[in-house]
Amino acid sequence: MRKNFIASVAFLLASGTAVLADGASDGKVKIGILNDQSGVYADFGGKSSVEAAQMAVEDFGGKVLDAPIEIVDADHQNKPDIASNIARQWYDTEQVDAIMELTTSSVALAVQAIGKEKKKIDIVTGAATTDLTGKACSPYGFHWAYDTHALAVGTGGALVKQGGDSWFFLTADYAFGYSLEQQTSDFVKANGGNVVGSVRHPLASQDFSSFLLQAQSSGAKVVGLANAGLDTSNAIKQAAEFGITQGGQRLAALLFTLADVHGLGLEAAQGLTLTEGYYWNRDDESRAFGKKFFDRTGKMPNMIHAGTYSAVLQYLKAIQKAGTDETEAVAKQLHQMPVDDVFGRGGTVGPNGRMIHDMYLLQVKKPDESKEAWDYFNVLATIPGKDAYIDPAKSGCDLVK
Structure with missing residues (x-):
């Protein structure tokens, strides 16, 4: 009887645990x-x-x-x-x-x-x-x-193919900036380009003048902005004041989204090449x-x-x-x-x-090309997910067998 009682209690406990495991805990x-x-x-x-x-x-x-x-x-x-x-x-x-x-x-x-x-x-x-x-x-x-690899493949790859084979980076001084600079540098070099220099700036910088002067004097064909948000927008605005694009250098906004273009305005952002995983007007x-x-x-x-x-x-x-x-x-x-x-x-x-999905290479429209509010991009190319993202087996993740 004692054995039967213990077995019954064990069964009830197991059953109760199973019930508790179902549904929302x-x-x-x-x-x-x-x-x-x-x-x-x-x-x-x-x-x-x-x-x-x-x-x-x-x-x-x-x-x-x-x-x-x-x-x-x-x-x-x-x-x-x-x-x-x-x-x-x-x-x-x-x-x-x-x-x-x-x-x-x-x-x-x-x-x-x-x-x-x-x-x-x-x-x-x-x-x-x-x-x-x-x-x-x-x-x-x-x-x-x-992720930074997808951005490097998209924006970095497009500019190298268009002749932008020498780069100087303005990089946000934390993990994201380092990763974006490294991924893009690797892609530029793998496609025959070279990196002539880089400089790091603090998050939420207000004054990019010293950084932009270094980029300008480097002679690089492309100034890669390995930052995001207001840092990128402020760097682009101040680059215009220094005449960087007028002098023949190109700006690569390596992480720039629809929200950033809206904040900056088409007049200032026109012609920029960028990569996103979604575009509302597609x-x-x-x-x-x-x-x-x-x-x-x-x-x-x-x-x-x-x-x-x-x-x-x-x-x-x-x-x-x-x-x-x-x-x-x-x-x-x-x-x-x-x-x-x-x-x-x-x-x-x-x-x-890593969720693997297609990315989109986009170019910001000129003001006279935009047909309605928020109509900011031309879709230049679709980048298949298998090309945009690192093969999990080569990612360095110890979970991948």
């Missing part, structure tokens, strides 16, 4: 959008990424496995220590299941390390460094919208999403906004497919499920967490 699914909402990247992602995440929740139906879905957000101020404190608080005391967006590579790396430690999922759409799916990869970490489906987003935010989406929508939607689909929000089960589905939405058409996720 605490009666809800909570997603945190952590990004820059007040600094140089506020237009790049910011509150508009939060709105994109909310759109994904609404389009999914507001619930998953009969549990409500909640979006929370916070401003990390581009500081890894602040981001880390928020992430730990969200995970430890506020029942946040996954963190997404994570503009700024140093922030994304810090939060992904915490997610790895605590076995929590993060999906990065705002940061660019390939280290996220390389030496710093995590079984629970995913990189969604773009086809009917992207235009429909763009209009819906515009009605809520007053702006058209860039690849960070559309990528955040995609990441949230895919995460919810993975929970639905797994039948639980338990991390291991959801991460397994995220690695296995194809991505097919307005952003990641025909996308796949590699064993290193």
Whole structure:
């Protein structure tokens, strides 16, 4: 009888555990959008990424496995220590299941390390460094919208082919800038070009004069701006004051999005070549999403906004497919499920967490070419995902067999 009693208790406990493992573990699914909402990247992602995440929740139906879905957000101020404190608080005391967006590579790396430690999922759409799916990869970490390799292949590759075979870099002095400069330099050299020099500037610089003078005196055909957001816009404005393009040098904005072009204006941005993973005016489906987003935010989406929508939607689909929000089960589905939405058409996720999808080489229109508000780009080429992104086997991620 004692043996039968013990066996019965063990069965009931096992059954209870199985029941608890199904569905949402605490009666809800909570997603945190952590990004820059007040600094140089506020237009790049910011509150508009939060709105994109909310759109994904609404389009999914507001619930998953009969549990409500909640979006929370916070401003990390581009500081890894602040981001880390928020992430730990969200995970430890506020029942946040996954963190997404994570503009700024140093922030994304810090939060992904915490997610790895605590076995929590993060999906990065705002940061660019390939280290996220390389030496710093995590079984629970995913990189969604773009990365420095894709930008180097797109913008760097296009300019080298057009004769821009000597480069000087203005580089943001943190992980993202280093990675973007390195990836582009490697691509330039592999295609017969050379790098004649570089200079690093602090995040949120106001005065680029000394950096631009060094670029100008280098004689390089291309000045590569390995920065983003307001740093890139300010560098472009000040380059015009120094007559850099008038002197025959070309500016390569290596990370420049629709939001940045809008802020700078077509007059100043015309002719720039750039790479994005999404353009709202490319086809009917992207235009429909763009209009819906515009009605809520007053702006058209860039690849960070559309990528955040995609990441949230895919995460919810993975929970639905797994039948639980338990991390291991959801991460397994995220690695296995194809991505097919307005952003990641025909996308796949590699064993290193890199979502592989097509990128677009774009050129900013002249003011008289633009037919309507936010009609800023000509699509020069589609870059297949297999060409845009590093082969997972060569990424340096120790998860890849």
